[in-house]
Amino acid sequence: MIADFFSTLAEMLSFTFLVRALIVGALVSVCAALLGVSLVLKRYSMIGDGLSHVGFGALAVATALNAAPLLIAIPLVLAAAFLLLRLGEKHLLKGDAAIALISTSSLAMGVVIISQTTGMNTDVCNYLFGSILAMNKTDVALSIVLSITVLALFVLFYNKLFAITFDETFAKTAGVKTGIYNMLIAFLTALVIVLGMRMMGAMLISALIIFPALTSMRVFKNFRSVSVCSVSVSIFCFFTGVVISYIYAVPTGASVVLVNIGAFVIFWLLKVVIR
Numbered sequence: 001m002i003a004d005f006f007s008t009l010a011e012m013l014s015f016t017f018l019v020r021a022l023i024v025g026a027l028v029s030v031c032a033a034l035l036g037v038s039l040v041l042k043r044y045s046m047i048g049d050g051l052s053h054v055g056f057g058a059l060a061v062a063t064a065l066n067a068a069p070l071l072i073a074i075p076l077v078l079a080a081a082f083l084l085l086r087l088g089e090k091h092l093l094k095g096d097a098a099i100a101l102i103s104t105s106s107l108a109m110g111v112v113i114i115s116q117t118t119g120m121n122t123d124v125c126n127y128l129f130g131s132i133l134a135m136n137k138t139d140v141a142l143s144i145v146l147s148i149t150v151l152a153l154f155v156l157f158y159n160k161l162f163a164i165t166f167d168e169t170f171a172k173t174a175g176v177k178t179g180i181y182n183m184l185i186a187f188l189t190a191l192v193i194v195l196g197m198r199m200m201g202a203m204l205i206s207a208l209i210i211f212p213a214l215t216s217m218r219v220f221k222n223f224r225s226v227s228v229c230s231v232s233v234s235i236f237c238f239f240t241g242v243v244i245s246y247i248y249a250v251p252t253g254a255s256v257v258l259v260n261i262g263a264f265v266i267f268w269l270l271k272v273v274i275r
Contacts, residue, residue: 012246020140021199021252025238027147028196029208033234034154035189036213037227038165047084047186048206050099051193054080056128056202057106058194060113070142073194080106081186107202130201130253143195150188157184162223200253208234211260218267219274233263 012018039045058073065072080102087098154161160181163171172178189209197205216229241256248255 008247022242024140024143025199026235027144028192029234029238030231031147031150031192032196032208033212033230034227035185035192036209037230038161038185039189039209040213041165045210046099048189048193048209050103051077051080051190052197052202052205053103054106055194055197057110060110064113064117070139070194077190077194078187081190085183085186128201128203129251130199130204139198146191146195150191153188157181161185204253204257207257207260211264215264215267218271237263
């Protein structure tokens with residue numbers, strides 16, 4: 001059994017596109033898991049879903065312009081993240097309403113743009129549900145640089161992010177510029193969404209943010225413990241999902257999400273046993 005596993009792993013690593021996917025996927029999984037803890041605790045979970053729909057619209061624009069997808073998607077999704085936070089801060093729209101408005105509008109525009117350019121073909125399914133073949137050398141290089149940037153900023157501002165996650169009002173009275181750090185979380189989330197969307201798809205990328213955090217919180221209660229466990233669960237589920245996808249020829253994004261669901265159920269049962 002173990003010999004078969006290592007044989008399959010060696011066979012997978014012989015394919016360049018799989019190596020690219022594993023590198024980018026591992027980095028995105030780590031970033032998504034870390035940010036997911038703060039987003040879930042702050043009840044911002046759906047911002048990932050909203051930004052992924054914006055990312056789909058951005059990829060549609062890139063396709064119409066025949067431009068590099070990430071170079072178009074990153075600024076547009078960052079702008080959407082900024083707009084969502086500003087609408088919430090100004091109380092112009094409630095958070096869930098703003099997310100619904102922007103996400104559905106972006107999705108509709110993306111579908112219209114694609115239907116008028118390339119047509120509703122296989123590329124649309126790849127954008128919506130991801131494709132492990134979508135990563136080229138430029139995407140990998142840019143993804144590595146941006147993922148390292150996300151990790152570095154998270155570690156650098158860990159204490160501030162911890163403070164605004166658990167008690168934003170107290171952090172504000174203590175002199176922490178909460179608006180800036182909320183914006184930082186939104187921007188980092190936007191980057192992670194764009195980086196992972198090519199492989200996971202617009203419909204499934206938010207699962208990488210939500211599931212590992214929710215799974216870890218079934219057992220752990222300490223912020224640092226939850227963060228470490230979320231990263232471990234996220235990486236394990238991603239690699240397991242890719243292996244299952246390779247062996248059984250199922251879509252990678254869906255496979256990763258199903259493994260995350262399985263991990264959530266196991267941790268939930270573990271919580272019941274511990275109690």
